[in-house]
Amino acid sequence: MASTASEIIAFMVSISGWVLVSSTLPTDYWKVSTIDGTVITTATYWANLWKTCVTDSTGVSNCKDFPSMLALDGYIQACRGLMIAAVSLGFFGSIFALFGMKCTKVGGSDKAKAKIACLAGIVFILSGK
Template structure:
């Protein structure tokens, strides 16, 4: 029962993390223009993995999609690939978790369900690592441009999408680790129980077995006399 409760807790953590990771991909505010040292702000620039936008003082936004994938910076292409991989890995991990959890009636034997659940844990861990890497690469580029004294273009700050992505990746990694550790502990307990049972079986058999009885001397004497008479 405790193992089932642990699986449900891990499933809720991973699903919550995967939802946050998936919502990070289309979120607009990956980076927002900095107002440091600016007295009057007439427009706010913000950007994500797919477009760049500007919002004027009246609240009207004008967006422009990135014209060509090949013309993009390398870090944006890497972040796109990692985020898409994170969403796909989390999706397959959720399916494997639903099939492999003990509270579901599908998936086959207990051993098969346990293996599927461990595999789903690895999927969620990889999903969280991909999202965390993508957000960290994007944030590093923003901070590098912000603190570069030779960078004269518009400087940006970290957007809300990055913090959402980091939070989702932590939940995915934590839930995936709980999946793997809980089931590996169950496997070790089961293996120890089977080993102790196999070791105790011959001991019990030896205790119940009776030693062979030696023939009495009275029964041996007629046999010896019979052998002598036959020889004569």
């Protein structure tokens, strides 16, 4: 009974980690900088992994998608790749973990479920959570 409860808790923690990583992917404010005037802030520059935007002091925003994948800085390309890999591997790791749990009927015998659970653990480690 204790192992079933710990499996369910670990599965819920892994799902919540996957949701949190997935929710940071479209976040707008990865990098923010401002240009200050003498009295007021005249412009705010902010960027994420997909676009860059400028907001002036009146609140008007102008956004522009990155024009080319090859023209980006190396750290943005690396962040994009690592985030997409983490979301993808986390999804497949969750599926494998669900099939490898003792309380599910899918996955076959206990020996096969243990192998699937080990595969899920390896996938979660590779995803960086």
